[in-house]
Amino acid sequence: MTAIVLEKIGKTYDGGAVLETASLSIAKGQFVALVGGSGAGKTTLLKTINALIAPTSGRVLIDGQDVAGQPGPALRRRIGYVFQEVGLFPHLTVAQNIGVTPSLLDWPADRIAARVEMLLDLVDLPPDVAARLPAALSGGQRQRVGVARALAAEPSILLMDEPFGALDPVTRVALAADVRRLHEALGLTTVMVTHDVGEALLMADRVVVMAGGKIIADDTPAALMAGHPDPRVADLIAAPRRQAEKLAALAHG
Amino acid sequence: MDDRLNQALSLLPERLGWHVTLSAAALALGLLIALPLGVLAARSPRLRWISLAGAGLIQTIPSLALLALFYPLLLLLSGLSVKLTGHGFSALGFLPSLLALTLYSMLPILRNTAAGLTGVDPAVVEAARGVGMTDRQRLWRIELPIALPVIMAGVRTAAVWTIGAATLSTPVGQTSLGDYIFSGLQTEDWVAVLVGCAASAVLALVVDQLLGLIETGVGRRKRGLWIGGLAGLALGLVAALAPLAGGALSQGRPSYVIGAKNFSEQYILAELMAGKLEAKGGRVERKINLGSAVAYRALAAGEIDAYVDYSGTLWANVLNRKDNPGRAAVLDQLKTGLKERDGVVLLAPLGFENAYALAMRRDKAQALGIKTLADLAAKGSNLTMGGDLEFFSRPEWKSVESAYGLSFKARRQFQPTFMYRALGSGEADVISAFSSDGRIAADDLVLLGDPKGALPPYDAVILVSPKRTGDKRLIGALSPLAGTIDVKTMQAANYAVDRDAGKLSAAEAARMLTR
Numbered sequence: 001m002t003a004i005v006l007e008k009i010g011k012t013y014d015g016g017a018v019l020e021t022a023s024l025s026i027a028k029g030q031f032v033a034l035v036g037g038s039g040a041g042k043t044t045l046l047k048t049i050n051a052l053i054a055p056t057s058g059r060v061l062i063d064g065q066d067v068a069g070q071p072g073p074a075l076r077r078r079i080g081y082v083f084q085e086v087g088l089f090p091h092l093t094v095a096q097n098i099g100v101t102p103s104l105l106d107w108p109a110d111r112i113a114a115r116v117e118m119l120l121d122l123v124d125l126p127p128d129v130a131a132r133l134p135a136a137l138s139g140g141q142r143q144r145v146g147v148a149r150a151l152a153a154e155p156s157i158l159l160m161d162e163p164f165g166a167l168d169p170v171t172r173v174a175l176a177a178d179v180r181r182l183h184e185a186l187g188l189t190t191v192m193v194t195h196d197v198g199e200a201l202l203m204a205d206r207v208v209v210m211a212g213g214k215i216i217a218d219d220t221p222a223a224l225m226a227g228h229p230d231p232r233v234a235d236l237i238a239a240p241r242r243q244a245e246k247l248a249a250l251a252h253g
Numbered sequence: 254m255d256d257r258l259n260q261a262l263s264l265l266p267e268r269l270g271w272h273v274t275l276s277a278a279a280l281a282l283g284l285l286i287a288l289p290l291g292v293l294a295a296r297s298p299r300l301r302w303i304s305l306a307g308a309g310l311i312q313t314i315p316s317l318a319l320l321a322l323f324y325p326l327l328l329l330l331s332g333l334s335v336k337l338t339g340h341g342f343s344a345l346g347f348l349p350s351l352l353a354l355t356l357y358s359m360l361p362i363l364r365n366t367a368a369g370l371t372g373v374d375p376a377v378v379e380a381a382r383g384v385g386m387t388d389r390q391r392l393w394r395i396e397l398p399i400a401l402p403v404i405m406a407g408v409r410t411a412a413v414w415t416i417g418a419a420t421l422s423t424p425v426g427q428t429s430l431g432d433y434i435f436s437g438l439q440t441e442d443w444v445a446v447l448v449g450c451a452a453s454a455v456l457a458l459v460v461d462q463l464l465g466l467i468e469t470g471v472g473r474r475k476r477g478l479w480i481g482g483l484a485g486l487a488l489g490l491v492a493a494l495a496p497l498a499g500g501a502l503s504q505g506r507p508s509y510v511i512g513a514k515n516f517s518e519q520y521i522l523a524e525l526m527a528g529k530l531e532a533k534g535g536r537v538e539r540k541i542n543l544g545s546a547v548a549y550r551a552l553a554a555g556e557i558d559a560y561v562d563y564s565g566t567l568w569a570n571v572l573n574r575k576d577n578p579g580r581a582a583v584l585d586q587l588k589t590g591l592k593e594r595d596g597v598v599l600l601a602p603l604g605f606e607n608a609y610a611l612a613m614r615r616d617k618a619q620a621l622g623i624k625t626l627a628d629l630a631a632k633g634s635n636l637t638m639g640g641d642l643e644f645f646s647r648p649e650w651k652s653v654e655s656a657y658g659l660s661f662k663a664r665r666q667f668q669p670t671f672m673y674r675a676l677g678s679g680e681a682d683v684i685s686a687f688s689s690d691g692r693i694a695a696d697d698l699v700l701l702g703d704p705k706g707a708l709p710p711y712d713a714v715i716l717v718s719p720k721r722t723g724d725k726r727l728i729g730a731l732s733p734l735a736g737t738i739d740v741k742t743m744q745a746a747n748y749a750v751d752r753d754a755g756k757l758s759a760a761e762a763a764r765m766l767t768r
Contacts, residue, residue: 050383052379052382052383072382073385073386073387073390074385075385076382076383076384076385077384077385078385081383081384083376083379083380083383085374085376085379086376086380087374087376087377087378087379087380087381087383088377088380089377089380089381089395089399090374090377090399091395091398091399091474100384101384101385104384104385104386104390149384150384153385
């Protein structure tokens, strides 16, 4: 069963192509990482999935339905979305931030409250942060709230755009592990944009490499590690591999 | 001093009430227009540029001029509405003041709304879209609440501006705290001026503080603070409206409106007429400090029922006549001319003239050997001429200037009170005086003769609006005043109001005329 189908997606801004006929089919339950340099078109491709960006050509199907025919807000309430700047609403408490999509869907208040409590536990935050304002949280805590907010309305799809980009390395690794755990536990289909190839290889079931608005590689982490004919892909994989080998050498003296 | 203060304070409830009503209505209307406009402007850079430039342009028009401009505009619209629908509306008083102040209040609200909304973090905007909000939900749930402290700061600025500028609504016939300032300036009643300034300043400060409370409450999400601020504003509004509502309930609408231009003699004569009407059981509203041209138009339009004007002024400004056939002929021709033109009835000449005349200090006139305007023409090039604010633009000045070939070293304009001061201190050598002014005798001034008859006669006459020509009570009350006031009596009454010590109120001075 495919959760997300991207059919020959193209996007041009002012005549310049950002995406060129990118096609991708993602099965339910997969964890896909989109990697590539800046300007590769990863974020644009991700945002066509929840219709934050409308493609110039091609189709996006979610659970078999064409996105173009659906009202954007209703679609986005069914798809979790996390991005680097988090974008917590500064005038709302943590609980109100997490409960925002359920409240848009007119859930009853007690159901929202129960869901918020459960999500705080799920993203490993103490219950007493619920009443705080985002300004009173650390960067890692804020991104945990961001993840909780994305998952609040029980979506089956989670989109993440550089979710750990602004975090320190310790927090980053901890949160990455938690997200992967949530992906399993909630049976999510997850698409994550990252420029950190190591992170992509370690977290994802499938790594899609992009360059110049095109998909140039699409395989499992293990297959990519084994080598790739395209030198741009090989270079991209080589860097974290060399780093890992050096670290291993250091560890073994 | 205590007397003058008590007298001033006794008028405070009505003036403050109107001031608050006017400012609150203008601010509410300003919010109603500027807030949605600000929201749209935040979405569209082009609209933002156009609306801010427009509001900024309005702000550069002096507020007094803005208020004055609305009167003829509304008069025109009212005339149009009478033609189209058969119903007109009052172009005087509340409406022009409200519209001008509304325009005036818009800029800070508009600017801060647009700035507050465009200042919202783009990440927050993207998150709002990402969680599935519609544009409307994003505006109401996210953008407006985040921008609210900035918007409130704009509302505060607008409130302070509006309360200050509302004092300028007096000349278009709207009662406000400005009545103290305009009348006080005219009669040199500094107690009244101070009361007007202090009341308006205190009002602005209190409103600013209450709005500040709301701003802080909203910014720090303290419900108690902003509810308290709102409650304070509501309470103040109700308290200010109470005397007006009480007045309206006990009296109903005033049955007569007596007008007056903006100088002491006019205040006194308005009180005289009002007293006569009240003695016959009429209820009277006074609209004082009207501009000279505003007063006649307001009468012709039926917005005031009666006021006193001067034959020469009407001759030149209304009938556009430049000749001078003599005092009696001018009155005769005015009577038929005004009736034909506007349906206005010239009821009765009061018996004295308040003529434009050029005046000099006696010592200076004698030293220079100036007795007439012809003498002045020969010596004028070394002298400074002082005129009241409208004199140099009046046809009388043009006619004197061309008849005698007058030219001066310099021309200066003064508010009438300061014009006499300037003559005393030597800042002006010749001034445009009024023959019934009490200060002519008191300051020992000489009036220069007019051998060529270039200045028309200025008989004080009671004018009655077209719709009151059949009103027996009004005609019965005011007709007996014909020919009862000579120039000496009027000078004495004027001086009683204008002098520095032992001032009388206009109503008290009016009683000097009926003895």
